[in-house]
Amino acid sequence: MSGRRTGQVLLMLAGLIAWAVQFTVIYGVTSTLCGRGWADATLFGFGIVPATIVSATLITFAATAVAVIWSIKSHRQNAKRPAATTDGFMSHVAILINGLSLVVILWHGISALILPACA
Amino acid sequence: MNAPERPGSFGEQEPELPNPLPRPEGEFEALKKAWKAPRGISFITAVNNTYVGLWYVGTAFLFFILAGILALIMRAQLAAPEGDLVSHDLYNQLFTMHGTVMMFLFAVPAVEAASVYLLPNMQAARDLPFPRLSAYAFWAYFVGGLVFFGTIFFGLSPNGGWFMYPPLTGTKYSPAENADWWLLGIGFIEISAIAGAIEIIVGVMKTRAVGMSLDKLPVYSWAMLVFAVMIVIGFPAIILGTLLLEMERAFDWPFFIAERGGDPLLWQHLFWFFGHPEVYIIFLPATGMVSMIVPTMAQTSLVGYRLIVLALIATGFLSFGLWVHHMFATGLPKMSLSFFSAASTAVAVPSGIQVFAWIATIASGRMKLTTPSLFIIGFLFIFTLGGLTGVMVAMAPFDWQAHDSYFVVAHLHYVLIGGMVFPLFAAFYYWAPVASKHALSERLGRWVFGLMFLGMNVTFLPMHITGLIGMPRRVYTYPVEMGWDALNLVSTIGAFMIAAGVAVFLFDLARNFRFTLEDNAGNVWNASTLEWLPNGTYNTRSIPSVVSRDPLWDQSNLSKDVEDGRYYLPGTATGGREALVTSPFDARPQYILQVPGPGWQPVLAAVFTAAFFLLLTVKFVFTSVICGVLAVGCVIWWLWETDPGPVRPPADIGGGIVVPVYVTGPMNHSWWAMIVLMVVSGMVFTCLIFSYLFLWLVNPGAWPPQGVRIPDWIWPSLSALLYCASAVLIAVASRQLRGADRRNPRSVPILIGVALLLVSGAAAVDLWTQWGTNLSPSAHAYGAAVYAIVSLQIFFVLTTFIMGIYTIARWLAGRLDSVRRTTFDNTMLFWYYTVGQGLTALLVVHGFPRLTGGI
Numbered sequence: 007m008s009g010r011r012t013g014q015v016l017l018m019l020a021g022l023i024a025w026a027v028q029f030t031v032i033y034g035v036t037s038t039l040c041g042r043g044w045a046d047a048t049l050f051g052f053g054i055v056p057a058t059i060v061s062a063t064l065i066t067f068a069a070t071a072v073a074v075i076w077s078i079k080s081h082r083q084n085a086k087r088p089a090a091t092t093d094g095f096m097s098h099v100a101i102l103i104n105g106l107s108l109v110v111i112l113w114h115g116i117s118a119l120i121l122p123a124c125a
Numbered sequence: 126m127n128a129p130e131r132p133g134s135f136g137e138q139e140p141e142l143p144n145p146l147p148r149p150e151g152e153f154e155a156l157k158k159a160w161k162a163p164r165g166i167s168f169i170t171a172v173n174n175t176y177v178g179l180w181y182v183g184t185a186f187l188f189f190i191l192a193g194i195l196a197l198i199m200r201a202q203l204a205a206p207e208g209d210l211v212s213h214d215l216y217n218q219l220f221t222m223h224g225t226v227m228m229f230l231f232a233v234p235a236v237e238a239a240s241v242y243l244l245p246n247m248q249a250a251r252d253l254p255f256p257r258l259s260a261y262a263f264w265a266y267f268v269g270g271l272v273f274f275g276t277i278f279f280g281l282s283p284n285g286g287w288f289m290y291p292p293l294t295g296t297k298y299s300p301a302e303n304a305d306w307w308l309l310g311i312g313f314i315e316i317s318a319i320a321g322a323i324e325i326i327v328g329v330m331k332t333r334a335v336g337m338s339l340d341k342l343p344v345y346s347w348a349m350l351v352f353a354v355m356i357v358i359g360f361p362a363i364i365l366g367t368l369l370l371e372m373e374r375a376f377d378w379p380f381f382i383a384e385r386g387g388d389p390l391l392w393q394h395l396f397w398f399f400g401h402p403e404v405y406i407i408f409l410p411a412t413g414m415v416s417m418i419v420p421t422m423a424q425t426s427l428v429g430y431r432l433i434v435l436a437l438i439a440t441g442f443l444s445f446g447l448w449v450h451h452m453f454a455t456g457l458p459k460m461s462l463s464f465f466s467a468a469s470t471a472v473a474v475p476s477g478i479q480v481f482a483w484i485a486t487i488a489s490g491r492m493k494l495t496t497p498s499l500f501i502i503g504f505l506f507i508f509t510l511g512g513l514t515g516v517m518v519a520m521a522p523f524d525w526q527a528h529d530s531y532f533v534v535a536h537l538h539y540v541l542i543g544g545m546v547f548p549l550f551a552a553f554y555y556w557a558p559v560a561s562k563h564a565l566s567e568r569l570g571r572w573v574f575g576l577m578f579l580g581m582n583v584t585f586l587p588m589h590i591t592g593l594i595g596m597p598r599r600v601y602t603y604p605v606e607m608g609w610d611a612l613n614l615v616s617t618i619g620a621f622m623i624a625a626g627v628a629v630f631l632f633d634l635a636r637n638f639r640f641t642l643e644d645n646a647g648n649v650w651n652a653s654t655l656e657w658l659p660n661g662t663y664n665t666r667s668i669p670s671v672v673s674r675d676p677l678w679d680q681s682n683l684s685k686d687v688e689d690g691r692y693y694l695p696g697t698a699t700g701g702r703e704a705l706v707t708s709p710f711d712a713r714p715q716y717i718l719q720v721p722g723p724g725w726q727p728v729l730a731a732v733f734t735a736a737f738f739l740l741l742t743v744k745f746v747f748t749s750v751i752c753g754v755l756a757v758g759c760v761i762w763w764l765w766e767t768d769p770g771p772v773r774p775p776a777d778i779g780g781g782i783v784v785p786v787y788v789t790g791p792m793n794h795s796w797w798a799m800i801v802l803m804v805v806s807g808m809v810f811t812c813l814i815f816s817y818l819f820l821w822l823v824n825p826g827a828w829p830p831q832g833v834r835i836p837d838w839i840w841p842s843l844s845a846l847l848y849c850a851s852a853v854l855i856a857v858a859s860r861q862l863r864g865a866d867r868r869n870p871r872s873v874p875i876l877i878g879v880a881l882l883l884v885s886g887a888a889a890v891d892l893w894t895q896w897g898t899n900l901s902p903s904a905h906a907y908g909a910a911v912y913a914i915v916s917l918q919i920f921f922v923l924t925t926f927i928m929g930i931y932t933i934a935r936w937l938a939g940r941l942d943s944v945r946r947t948t949f950d951n952t953m954l955f956w957y958y959t960v961g962q963g964l965t966a967l968l969v970v971h972g973f974p975r976l977t978g979g980i
C-alpha cells in the first residue's frame with residue numbers, strides 16, 4: 007500500500023478514529039476515577055471528570071472538523087481529474103464518514119456530560 | 126443516483142478484449158485438469174471455495190436445525206403448565222445449548238460460510254487466497270461443533286446460559302465439566318471463525334476482477350470486509366475471556382473470584398466487548414445479501430451505494446462503542462438487556478440509511494414478488510418490529526427483574542430471526558441456481574415463507590404479553606394458576622409452524638437442489654453481478670475486466686466473452702491452480718498466486734486440533750498433548766508445500782499485461798495475512814492488559830498485595846535486551862537475504878539460530894524472575910494476572926521458536942533463498958511482533974506497580 011493510499015484510508019476513517027480516541031479517554035478516565043472513588047476530585051477548580059469529557063470532546067471534534075475540510079478539499083481536486091474514480095469515491099465517502107462522526111462525537115460527549123458519571 | 130462510472134483506472138471507454146480467438150488447443154483442458162476435484166474418499170480433501178463453501182453452509186444449516194429441535198423440545202415442555210417432558214437441569218442445558226449453538230455454531234458460521242462460496246465468485250477470483258485455510262477452518266468447525274453438540278445426549282452440556290457468567294460458571298458452583306465444554310468448545314470454534322475472517326479480508330482486498338476498484342466493489346464484499354474486521358477486533362476478547370476462565374477452573378488462578386482479588390465483572394466486560402458487536406457481526410453480512418438481492422428483484426442499480434458503504438463502516442466502528450457507553454452510563458447489571466435493545470436502537474442511523482436505500486431502489490425499479498423478495502419484505506417487517514420493541518425495552522419503566530422476562534426473549538428473536546434468518550433464506554432461494562442444476566421451487570418457496578412468517582409471529586408476538594404479565598425467561602415450567610397457559614400454547618403452535626416451514630424447505634432442497642457447477646441453472650433472475658457468469662471448479666474460464674458495478678447489465682456479451690476465454694488468464698500459466706492477485710484499490714493485476722490444491726493436511730490438522738481441545742476438556746491431558754503435537758506436525762507438513770517460488774518467468778495474461786508468478790514483501794498475500802494475524806494477536810494481548818488494569822482498579826492498595834515483592838529492575842532490563850538483540854539479528858539476516866540473484870547465504874540459519882536462543886532466553890529470564898520472588902498465581906488476582914501475561918508471552922515465544930526452526934529447515938532443504946523468501950518474511954514479521962509484545966509486557970508487569978506505588 008503506497009503512502010498516498012495509506013493517507014487516503016486514514017482520512018476516510020479519521021472521524022471514526024477520533025471518536026474511538028474520545029471514547030477510550032472518557033471511558034478510561036471516568037471508570038478509573040469512579041472505580042477508586044475519586045470522581046469528585048478537582049483540578050484548578052474544575053471537576054476532573056467533566057473537564058476530561060469536555061476537553062476530549064472538543065479536541066476530537068476539532069480534529070474531525072479538520073478532517074471534514076480536508077476531505078472536501080481533496081474531493082474538489084479529484085473532481086477535476088475525471089480519471090480518478092477510486093480517489094473520487096474515497097474522498098466522497100471520507101466526507102460522509104467524517105461528517106457523521108462529527109455528530110456522533112458531539113452526541114457521545116453531551117450524553118456523557120449529562121448522565122451521572124458513576125451511576 | 127450516480128451515473129454509471131466508466132473505467133477510469135484503465136483509461137479505455139470500451140475495453141479491448143485482452144485475448145484473441147481462437148484459443149490455443151488444450152488451454153481449457155489444462156485449466157480444468159488443474160482444478161479437478163479429487164474423487165472417492167479423497168473427495169473430502171477438496172479445498173475449492175465452492176466445495177468447502179457448500180459443505181460449510183450445509184453444516185451451519187444443520188446446526189440451525191439441531192438448535193431448532195432443542196427449541197421445539199423447550200416449546201413442547203412449556204406448552205402446558207407443569208409439563209414434565211424434561212427435567213429442570215435438562216431444560217437449563219437446553220436453553221444454554223440452543224442459545225450457544227444458534228449464536229456460535231449457526232449464525233456466525235453461516236454468514237462466513239456463505240461468503241466462502243460467494244465472495245470469489247462475485248469478484249471473479251478463481252478461489253480464495255488461502256483455500257487450505259478455509260478447509261481447515263471448516264473441518265475444525267465441523268468436528269468441534271458436532272462433538273460439542275453431542276454433549277447434550279450425555280447430560281454434559283453447559284447449563285449456565287449462553288453468556289456463561291461467573292461466579293456461576295466457576296468451579297465452586299459448576300464443578301462438573303459442563304462449563305469446560307463450553308469454554309474449550311466455543312473458544313476453539315472462535316479460532317476457526319478468525320481463520321475465516323483473515324481469509325475474507327485478504328480475499329476482498331486482493332483477489333478481484335480486473336478493474337473492480339473500490340468504487341465498483343459489490344456491497345456484499347464491503348459488508349464481508351467490515352464483518353471480518355469486526356471479528357478480528359471483537360473475537361479476541363471472548364477468546365481471552367474463555368482462556369482466563371478456563372485457567373481459573375483448571376489451575377485455580379482467581380481472575381473472577383472476589384475473595385482473592387478477582388472480579389466476576391471482568392468476564393462481563395470481555396464477553397460484551399465481543400457480545401455487543403456480535404449482533405452486528407451477524408447482521409451486516411445479512412444486509413450485504415439484501416443489497417445484492419434487492420437490485421436484481423427490482424431490475425435496477427442499487428440506489429445510494431456510497432451511503433451504504435458509509436453505513437457499513439460506521440456500524441462496524443460504532444457497535445464497539447455502544448458496549449462501553451451502556452456500561453458506564455447505566456451500570457453493568459443491565460448490560461444483558463441493553464445488549465439486545467441497543468442492538469436495534471443504536472444501529473438506527475446506519476440501518477435506517479440502508480433501509481431507505483433499499484426502499485428507494487425498490488421504488489425506482491419494479492419489484493418482482495419472488496420468494497427472495499418475500500423473505501426480504503418479511504425481514505424488513507420483522508426486523509423493524511424488533512427495533513420498536515427494542516426501544517420499548519429501553520424505555521419501559523419496569524424494573525430489571527421484569528426486564529429479564531419473556532418480553533426480552535420475544536424481542537431478541539425478532540431481531541435475530543428478522544435480521545439474519547430471513548435474509549439467509551432469501552439468499553438460499555436467490556443463489557441456489559448458482560450451485561444447482563435447477564432453481565428451488567417458487568411455489569414451495571411461498572409455502573416456506575408463509576409458514577415461517579406466520580409461525581414466527583404466532584410464536585413470538587404473544588411472548589411479549591407473556592413477558593409483560595410476568596413470566597420470567599429461563600424457567601422450565603410454571604404453575605397453572607399463573608394464567609400463562611393459553612399464550613404459551615399459542616407460542617408452541619407457532620414454533621411448530623416455523624418447523625413445518627423449514628421442513629418444506631428441506632423437501633424443496635431434496636427435490637430440486639442438485640449440486641453442479643458447469644451445468645447450473647444460471648442467471649435465472651437476470652442479475653448483474655459476476656457470480657452469475659458461467660462457471661466451473663476454476664470459477665470463470667477467464668477473469669473479466671469490469672467497468673461498472675453492474676457488469677452483466679452494462680457490458681454486453683460479457684458472459685460469452687468470459688466463457689470463450691477472451692479476458693485475462695484464460696488458462697493456467699504454471700500448469701497448476703492459480704489466482705490473479707490485483708491491487709487493493711484499483712484492482713490492477715499484480716501477480717499470479719499459485720494456489721495450493723487438495724490435500725489431507727488441512728483435514729488432519731483440523732481433526733487433531735479439535736481432538737486436542739476436546740480431550741483437554743475431559744482431562745485426558747496426555748492424549749490431548751499428543752494430538753496437539755500431531756496438529757502442529759500436520760500444519761508444518763501443509764506449509765512445507767507452500768511458498769513455491771518463481772517456478773517460471775513472468776507470464777502474459779492477455780492485453781499485453783505481463784505479471785510475475787511469485788512476489789515477496791508487502792505486495793504478497795501472505796504478508797497481508799500476517800499483518801491481520803498480528804492485529805488479532807495484538808487484540809488478545811490488549812484485552813489481557815485491559816484485564817490487568819481492570820483487576821488493579823478493583824484492588825486498591827493491593828497491587829501488588831501485601832508481602833509480594835516486585836523483582837529488581839535489572840532482570841526485566843536483561844530480558845528486554847535479549848528481546849531487542851534477537852530482533853536485530855533477524856533484521857541482519859533479512860539484509861543478508863536480499864538481492865535479485867538467488868543466493869542463500871550460510872549466515873542466515875546461524876543468525877536465526879542465535880536469535881532463537883536469545884528470544885527464548887528473554888522469556889525464560891522473565892519467568893524465572895517472577896518465580897524467584899515466590900509470587901503465586903493462585904493466591905491473588907495480582908499473581909494470576911502477572912502469570913497470565915507471562916504465559917501468553919511464552920506461548921508466542923514458543924510459536925516463534927517453531928517458526929524459526931521451520932525457517933532454518935527450509936533453508937537446509939534449499940527451499941529458501943533471496944528470491945524465494947516468503948517463509949522468512951512471515952517468520953520475521955511474527956518475530957518482530959513477539960518482541961514488541963514482550964517489551965510491552967515487561968513494561969506493564971514491572972513498570973506499572975512501580976508507577977502507581979501500590980495504590
Ligand code: HEM
Nearest residue numbers: 196199220221224227228232286287534541598599600620
Ligand atoms: C426458529 C425458531 C426458534 C424458536 C422456536 C426459539 C425458541 C427459543 C426458546 C423457547 C428459548 C428459551 C427461552 C427461555 O427459556 O428463556 C430461546 C432462547 C434463545 N434463543 Fe431461540 N428460538 C428460535 C430461533 C433462534 C435463533 C435463530 C437464534 C439466534 C440466531 C436464537 C437465539 C436464542 C438465544 C440467544 C436464546 C437465549 C438463551 C439463553 O437464555 O441463554 N433462537 N429460543
